[in-house]
Amino acid sequence: ALFKKLQPNSGGYQHIDAQGYPILINYRNSQSIAPKITIKDVLLGDFDPELVKNKIVLIGNTAASSNDFSFTPYSFAQLNLLKSKMSGVEIHAQATSQIISAVLNDQKLFWYWDESTEILWIFSWSIVSGGIAWHIRRPLILLLIIFLALGVLIAISYGIFIKMGWIPVAAPILGIFMTSGVVIVYKIQESWQQQNMVMKLLGQQTSPEIAQALWQERSYLINSGILPPKTVTATILFTDLKNFSTISEKKTSEALMNWLNEYLSAMTDIVINHHGIVNKFTGDGVIAVFGIPVPRTSVEEIAIDAQNAVNCALAMGQHLSQLNQKWQEQNSPELKMRVGIYTGTVTVGSLGGKNRLEYGVIGDSVNIASRLESFDKERHPGICRVLIAQETLEYLDKRFSVEPWGDLNLKGKKIPVNVYLVTGKNYF
Known part of the structure; x- marks a missing residue:
């Protein structure tokens, strides 16, 4: 039998004293594995000589007052602290029994990895x-x-x-x-x-629903610290105030800033309430997008975005009327708004570098929406003029009243854009 020498880090040990030739002991039980004879019995001859004849005899101290006691694998099963330890001579008896059994009976020895x-x-x-x-x-x-x-x-x-x-x-x-x-x-x-x-890119200009959807799709949207470009179908909304330059000349910079913040804050809330994203401000104007950042996968979803955009524009007009009443009490002139809406494909993603990112929306659809907003500026019925293209009208499902406005000829485009004026909602 070959007894493997314990190393300082063998098995579960860490930095043990491995001097000499230590081995792992396979304890037979928690009790004594051999008969005990006290020194008194030896002196008085009060023991059976057959117990020691041709036997290995170990001599040691088992008195409770001695310090020759050690813990064994059975120690933690004992509630009595005195019984939880085993005397040194009994431990030697366990080791001796293991050696004899390994040599004579081929008993398996403990092994461990290197x-x-x-x-x-x-x-x-x-x-x-x-x-x-x-x-x-x-x-x-x-x-x-x-x-x-x-x-x-x-x-x-x-x-x-x-x-x-x-x-x-x-x-x-x-x-x-x-x-x-x-x-x-x-x-x-x-x-x-x-x-x-994501919040740096989109700011606080998203509805809770879009923010939640965006966060659920973050692994899809985010690639190497940027939003990868993606072509999607969305509805673009452009707004601008009529005669803003003339009005701004009559206000101080501080008053103009406060006035603009009140207006833009109100318009932003309306966009968010209609499930859109404010992409950017253009002075007194707003660029909003409906249908991003999570791509739409069905015609029904695209139609809902288009309808949300038109509803948003009408709500902007209604709120502008309320603001006008308030501003007129402050001796400010009445304002009018132009809105252009177009539905089509756009490319969305982050623009710039990691130190300065901006959520970009580019494509012909953005340019057409901008042209719709500024188309025929002098024709301005009502407080809020909302112009849409045929491409948006097709998704409205007759939910809104419209009137033909004319054809918009675009540079580089052979076919003009059919333009319609939204006059209100159809309730049926």
């Missing part, structure tokens, strides 16, 4: 747990899988222990928690960075 195998074992569990934490997004499922992995680890270790193998258990458990924790912290930090980037 240091490189243990490192591979611990590293493997750490990598597996890290991979699980990386791919599982739901916290409850992740927690369940981690505890399942711990159960598998303990079951494997116990099965190996039954086969006389002693492998690290605490270290891989610690590795599972540490690796999973590092990955989770990294994902939380990455999530915060993504959220900050």
